[in-house]
Amino acid sequence: MTARYKVGDAVRVRQAYPPGHCRTPYYCRGKSGVVVRHCGEFRNPEDLAYGTYDGPEVPMYRVQFKQTDMWADYSGAAQDKVEIEIFEHWLVPTSS
Amino acid sequence: MSDHHHDHSHDGYDVDPLHHHPPQPDLEDTPLTHHQVMQMAVAELLIEKEIISADELRRQIDFMDTITPARGARLVARAWVDEGFKSRLIANSKAAGAELDMDIGPIPILVMENTPKTHNLIVCTLCSCYPRFLLGIPPDWYKSRSYRRRAISEPRKVLAEFGTDLSDNVGIKVHDSTADMRYMVLPMRPEGTDGMSEGELANLVTRDCMVGVSVPGTTSAS
Amino acid sequence: MTDRRRHHDMGGLEDGPVKVSEHNSEPWEKRVDAVRSLLSDEKRNLLSVDELRRAIEDLGADAYDRYNYYERWMAAMANILLQKNVISVDELGRKMAEVEARQGNKPI
Numbered sequence: 001m002t003a004r005y006k007v008g009d010a011v012r013v014r015q016a017y018p019p020g021h022c023r024t025p026y027y028c029r030g031k032s033g034v035v036v037r038h039c040g041e042f043r044n045p046e047d048l049a050y051g052t053y054d055g056p057e058v059p060m061y062r063v064q065f066k067q068t069d070m071w072a073d074y075s076g077a078a079q080d081k082v083e084i085e086i087f088e089h090w091l092v093p094t095s096s
Numbered sequence: 097m098s099d100h101h102h103d104h105s106h107d108g109y110d111v112d113p114l115h116h117h118p119p120q121p122d123l124e125d126t127p128l129t130h131h132q133v134m135q136m137a138v139a140e141l142l143i144e145k146e147i148i149s150a151d152e153l154r155r156q157i158d159f160m161d162t163i164t165p166a167r168g169a170r171l172v173a174r175a176w177v178d179e180g181f182k183s184r185l186i187a188n189s190k191a192a193g194a195e196l197d198m199d200i201g202p203i204p205i206l207v208m209e210n211t212p213k214t215h216n217l218i219v220c221t222l223c224s225c226y227p228r229f230l231l232g233i234p235p236d237w238y239k240s241r242s243y244r245r246r247a248i249s250e251p252r253k254v255l256a257e258f259g260t261d262l263s264d265n266v267g268i269k270v271h272d273s274t275a276d277m278r279y280m281v282l283p284m285r286p287e288g289t290d291g292m293s294e295g296e297l298a299n300l301v302t303r304d305c306m307v308g309v310s311v312p313g314t315t316s317a318s
Numbered sequence: 319m320t321d322r323r324r325h326h327d328m329g330g331l332e333d334g335p336v337k338v339s340e341h342n343s344e345p346w347e348k349r350v351d352a353v354r355s356l357l358s359d360e361k362r363n364l365l366s367v368d369e370l371r372r373a374i375e376d377l378g379a380d381a382y383d384r385y386n387y388y389e390r391w392m393a394a395m396a397n398i399l400l401q402k403n404v405i406s407v408d409e410l411g412r413k414m415a416e417v418e419a420r421q422g423n424k425p426i
Contacts, residue, residue: 017322019321019324020372021368021371021372021375023222023274023275024274025221025222025248025272025274025327025329026322026323026324026327026329026330027221027248027249027329027330039204039275039276039277040276042275042276045275045368045371048366048367048368048369049366049368049369049371049372050369050372051366051369051402053363053366060275060276062277067249067268067270070249070330071249071330074249075250075252075253076250076251076252076264076268077252077264077265077266077267077268079267080251080252080267080268080269080270081267081268081269081270082248082269082270082271082272083269083270083271083272084272084274085272085273085274085275085276085277086274086275087275127418127421127422127423128346128417128418128421128423129389131385131388131389131392131393132346133414133417133418133421133423134392134393134396134410134414135346135349135350135353135392136346136349136417136421137410137413137414137416137417138353138392138395138396138399138405138410138413139349139353140413140417141405141409141410141413142353142357142399142404142405145404145405147357147362147364147404148353148356148357148362152356153349153352153353153356156352156355156356157348157349157352160348160351160352160355161348219329221327221328221329221330222326222327222329222371223326223371223374224387233343233351235339235340236339236340236341236387237336237337237338237339237340239387240336240337240339241328241333242333242334242335242336242337243336244328244329245328245329245330245331245332245333246332246333246336247336248329248330249329249330254336257335257336257338258336258338272329
């Protein structure tokens with residue numbers, strides 16, 4: 001599977017709430033950030049968690065967000081950031 | 097975290113992981129908990145079924161005991177005295193570890209360098225992912241509800257609770273270990289350590305510095 | 319909303335100060351950890367870390383809060399081994415009774 005995003009791309013995390021196991025934290029859903037690293041292709045934790053060890057590998061990225069975008073009442077400094085590993089199927093491009 | 101205060105010295109896991117010796121009379125008042133019984137039962141069943149062996153279990157525990165934050169500290173100290181090594185450590189910690197005959201394990205560990213402008217902090221909000229091959233087993237506070245909840249959203253307050261006050265001129269970058277990477281912080285070398293040997297420098301590097309809740313001082317913490 | 323955020327997914331929620339606590343791993347905790355590592359290694363490949371996380375989450379909010387860290391691991395690991403027919407309920411029950419008898423545990 002070829003990576004859809006490259007470093008520097010603006011992306012948004014899908015606002016989805018599947019009831020099962022996933023590794024996309026609730027707090028970042030719907031938030032916009034920037035791809036800072038393509039970590040490679042990894043098996044999907046949503047498959048592995050239910051015993052499917054041979055599912056397809058999917059691209060995974062580190063996405064950086066501004067803390068002031070992440071939390072409405074963020075009390076720290078304007079330049080503070082958070083970086084999260086997110087699988088490609090959780091991301092959509094942001095039209096900028 | 098733990099509510100088991102009694103002394104488990106009778107366990108002698110390094111000699112006899114399966115406890116086939118009789119119970120000691122002075123421990124009759126401290127029965128094993130439900131989960132401890134379950135642990136022993138599952139381990140014995142797995143051994144009886146030859147899925148694991150007692151020897152493998154013993155060796156795995158011995159191996160885990162060898163993994164301490166001294167490993168991470170050794171990498172940090174080398175990076176402080178060798179700029180080339182520092183670049184290689186940041187680019188590929190697995191290969192850099194191999195230069196020191198250190199296996200950092202199957203999971204990629206990304207080394208995040210603190211600078212005068214950026215301080216890094218590691219958390220796992222979803223469970224307890226931690227760079228175990230460099231720092232060992234995570235401390236209780238790392239796995240605690242409060243740390244998992246707040247390190248991500250109010251890192252400066254959390255750092256202050258560890259006695260670490262950062263100027264607003266320094267940006268904080270929090271890394272949530274959500275998937276297949278692990279993170280270790282490369283702290284800045286403290287001022288006034290010019291004459292120190294690599295070994296002395298390594299003694300300044302605490303586990304907490306490599307998680308990012310603290311910064312190294314100029315005297316050995318050990 | 320409460321159903322949307324799963325119990326373990328707690329980043330950003332409010333809480334009190336971090337209690338800077340730790341303890342040396344107890345022998346039984348090390349054994350839980352070691353058995354987990356062995357079951358996940360290439361030789362056995364019986365338990366992915368993702369399955370363990372899923373099983374911990376599926377213990378439910380009450381157990382998640384009530385059990386300590388390695389109790390959660392242990393309960394989740396046993397559930398997975400049962401689901402995969404690596405061990406049976408009957409075997410586990412009998413073996414636990416045997417362990418308790420051997421250790422002189424008082425009946426509950």
